[in-house]
Ligand code: ATP
């Protein structure tokens with residue numbers, strides 16, 4: 345039996361449970377994730393996917409994936425494909441309910457005709473600028489369009505000619521006839537359709553009028569029988585319009601519910617800015633492992649489980665806040681700590697010769713695959729006379745509390761032997777090029793039969809058996825906590841972190857890593873969690889560090 349207390353309901357679940365109790369919507373729960381295919385998904389979208397899919401799952405409901413593809417000039421099938429891949433990877437399951445708003449264009453058109461017939465929509469000849477100028481201010485009402493009182497017949501005629509392509513871009517719009525004096529700007533006769541002679545990635549040249557978001561969105565939800573239309577807070581003031589359209593048409597009326605969008609520090613989340621980073625080559629692509637995109641996180645080594653757990657931990661709220669990216673990293677650490685096999689890899693190798701170890705031989709030592717999971721067994725790692733350790737793990741003169749290798753000091757080689765440093769060699773520049781040690785054969789496996797303790801444990805790789813690899817270490821993409829700050833006049837690109845990627849070549853890894861699969865995560869002991877990059881081949885392995893270990897040094901030195 346689980347001892348974790350049931351988490352209390354979030355405010356969306358409270359609404360749903362009240363609806364279920366009241367028997368609303370025949371007790372159905374049906375949610376959707378409605379991306380616009382104008383960019384790749386990011387971690388903010390993941391929050392929405394987890395929320396929508398998770399809620400549907402929790403209440404035995406349904407979940408739709410729907411592309412809100414009403415804006416042909418910015419959309420592309422490349423984005424459609426990537427979004428499908430990313431939602432699926434995150435675990436979202438829409439079964440057979442993959443929809444496109446563009447499939448409903450004909451129905452939207454019929455609904456618009458119905459609104460015209462009800463006297464609730466009109467064709468307006470004002471330009472975009474004129475519409476903006478006549479909107480009024482928060483303190484004063486807008487001015488009614490001179491075209492507002494066209495007859496139903498004239499509106500029907502003009503609207504069908506708009507559709508037929510008789511007018512150039514921007515010459516006319518279809519507007520809802522609501523209230524130019526409404527305190528809510530969204531209700532001041534909003535535009536429903538604009539003329540745009542642009543091909544659409546799915547409907548081609550079939551349409552030259554395209555529906556606006558507010559007009560289309562509620563219809564999409566209604567057509568699909570969505571019960572709870574969950575969106576981000578900035579749509580709160582659009583809800584009265586969402587409701588107005590559905591009420592005016594007297595069609596099935598889902599409920600819009602707003603929640604706070606996810607913001608993370610040290611990154612940007614706006615698709616426009618992410619696109620800029622890609623287009624202007626500040627990153628290698630949408631899937632650059634430094635990007636907050638789902639495909640970037642995946643390539644870097646994030647797991648769907650970690651992202652889902654992160655979304656669960658941050659919860660849903662009604663007010664916007666910024667989440668520390670460390671929380672995202674911790675979710676990954678927690679997940680990989682349980683699952684990732686331990687391996688040894690040396691990033692910046694320093695050669696160590698074990699003087700009393702026989703030349704020309706090697707032995708296989710046993711190492712635990714995952715101390716968190718005994719069932720994961722052990723593996724053999726080769727040990728021989730010449731090994732590599734991290735340059736950092738040797739000091740000619742050890743500072744206080746430095747428990748690693750230094751002349752005269754004995755340390756433990758993880759899973760191998762105790763070694764004692766007997767000397768070292770330096771080059772003309774004063775760099776240590778080789779360390780010499782002796783080993784104690786009685787300490788095989790890493791413990792001493794006489795109970796002798798050592799303070800430090802270091803990792804190593806047998807030189808002769810090592811796999812050469814490149815290891816990519818990542819840091820935050822921005823140096824500023826809030827590069828997205830709307831109050832800050834400085835361009836977000838001025839605070840890019842020049843050290844966000846460090847490609848370390850000449851790394852030495854234990855031999856089993858040569859065959860690392862693209863979906864197998866590893867912990868390189870003391871260094872972090874890694875996944876082979878898409879650039880990796882058996883001839884030239886490349887690993888990404890997904891995340892470093894928490895406090896790795898402190899822990900190791902205490903254990904020693
Ligand atoms: P834009 O509309 O400016 O292109 P968007 O980020 O809103 O950008 P959409 O494709 O419209 O992109 O988003 C799809 C869904 O994801 C919407 O329901 C939206 O509310 C949600 N979403 C987008 N960004 C976030 C975020 N940072 N946190 C939570 N949900 C988000």
Ligand code: MG
Pocket residue numbers: 380
């Ligand atoms: Mg949007």
